[in-house]
Amino acid sequence: MKRVLTVVAPVVALAAIALGMYVMLHWEALSTFPGMPSSYEAKEYCSCRWVSERDDAFCAAYVAQSTVPMQGREVDEQAHTVTSRALWVSNTARYVDRRHGCVLDR
Amino acid sequence: MLTVLMSVAFAADRAPTPLEPGVPWTVPARETWAGAWPTATPAESGIDPAKLEALAAYAFSQTGDAAARKGQRTNALVIVRHGKLVYEGYGRGTTSTTPLLTWSVTKSFGSTLYGAAVHEGLVSLDDPACTHYAPMCRPGHDRILITDLLRMSSGLHWIETYEASPLFSSVTAMLYTRGSSDMAAFTASQPIAHPPGAFWLYSSGDSNVLSAALKKPLGDRYDDYPWTAVFEPLGMTTATYEKDAAGTYVASSYLYASAPDLARWGQLWLDDGTWQGERLLAEGWVRYSTTIAPAFYTTPKSFEHVSSNPGAQWYVNVGDPERSLDPPWPALPPDAFGAAGHWGKFLWVIPSWDMVVVRMGDDREYGCSYPGQPECVEDPTQAFTKARFLQMLADAVQPHEPPPVPEPEPATEEAP
Secondary structure (H helix, E strand, C coil), X not given: CHHHHHHXXXXXXXXXXXXXXXXXXXXXXXXXXXXXXXXXXXXXXXXXXXXXXXXXXXXXXXXCCCCCCEEEXXXXXXXXXXXXXECCXXXXXXXXXCCCEEEECC | CHHHHHHHHHHCCCCCCCCCCCCXXXXXXXXXXXXXXXXXXXXXXXXXXXXXXXXXXXXXXXXXXXXXXXXXXXXXXXXXECCEEEEEEECCCCCCCCCEECCCHHHHHHHHHHHHHHHCCCCCCXXXXXHHCHHHCCCCHHHCEHHHHHCCCCCECCCCCCCCCCCCCHHHXXXXXXXXXXXXXXXXXXXXXXXXXXXXXXXXXXXXXXXXXXXHHHHXXXXXXHHHHHHHHHCCCCCEECECCXXXXXXXXXXXXXXXXXXXXXXXXXXXXXXXXXXXXXXXXXXXXXXXXXXXXXXXXXXXXXXXXXXXXXXXXXXXXXXXXXXXXXXXXXXXXXXXXXXXXXXXEEHHHCEEEEEEECCCCCECCCCCXXXXXXXXXXXXXXXXXXXXXXXXXXXXXXCCCCCCCCCCCCCC
């Protein structure tokens, strides 16, 4: 057992250090990435519904993403807002007007 | 002030960018009209009706699994010849008034607004971007000129991938995460990777810096400018142009309009920046935009070179024989130029045929159109294949002279 540990432990430690360095180097991209799928869905669903004037079924199929499981979408038909959730991050897009379409809340 | 003066001094060591008037083709006289597009039959327009029907059947054929978003997914196809609408067809619930997302076709619209602003004398090609947009007033960035941004040769670091590498994509970060509150500022914060004007790199960021750089010269007119300069004169009533959270028009991605309205904008470019005889874009703007970006020739060849022959925010059909690069659309005449966007959005302007073609789709897979194209579908019947579509178009188009324009009725003189 000890012998196995003496071989495995340094390998695990090295891998952890490498991973840590990778995360540090790319922290900006990695830390903000979880907001991407929900922003994409909120913004593009909003424009699909109220700029291109398509129905819910069409727009849901249009924005479907195969890589990340979505955790919900709330559509406020009166206020013309869409809030999507994925990777434990929520983002909202709102329809402004006929000329300027939709924009993400920031 | 000092920074601006310094950038002008830096810019002086670069040769000025010419804006020669005219285009290398003849713009026929056009009839004036208002309201809906005037129409003509294929036979009147020098287009073989049966071959046109075959082209439309190809574009609107549905061979893939719709639920899995496979196969051809054409939303609209519009063909205009000699200034008249010859064909319009719609699919997937689209109508002649549906505002369609154009994705990167928008970039060519962004350049249209510059053509108008240059025509008014508000901006010049050789202005440093810093003159009009403060976040570009940093050492190094202050040497980037408006023409460098238009030709996607700014030298700013950029990674333009979508689904392929979402983690490190600059464009998805700009649209949806780190850059979404201010897309131009996000782009301007990128480091310099190459000397300005020397390296061509497709960058949605460059297009949005350009968009933000119109705010200062236009002032209070910025919000209305897309309408006053282009949409209203052309009668594009279906247009929507979205902004980012900083109020900058998203010139990389977010123009929407119906296919017939997009064809009006194509006609403006076919007619050398004039609309029914009235000049809207600077003289020489169309020629400049459809001249290949000089940096394209000095940038190491990549697969992108095959599909992208960049002018200034437009694609051109010239290739580079010295590097064995074929024109991107071999079925089209060499003077053809076009706008292209993600998932199958195309607008082609074909001066030799006096034609504008708009094909708006939502293709989630692409047919193979050139040798070595990555991740494409071999069978052209199973995915929209640009090369097949354009060959069928070329087969349908016959040589044809524009019909003479009737003399306008003499104005009745008003009684004194």
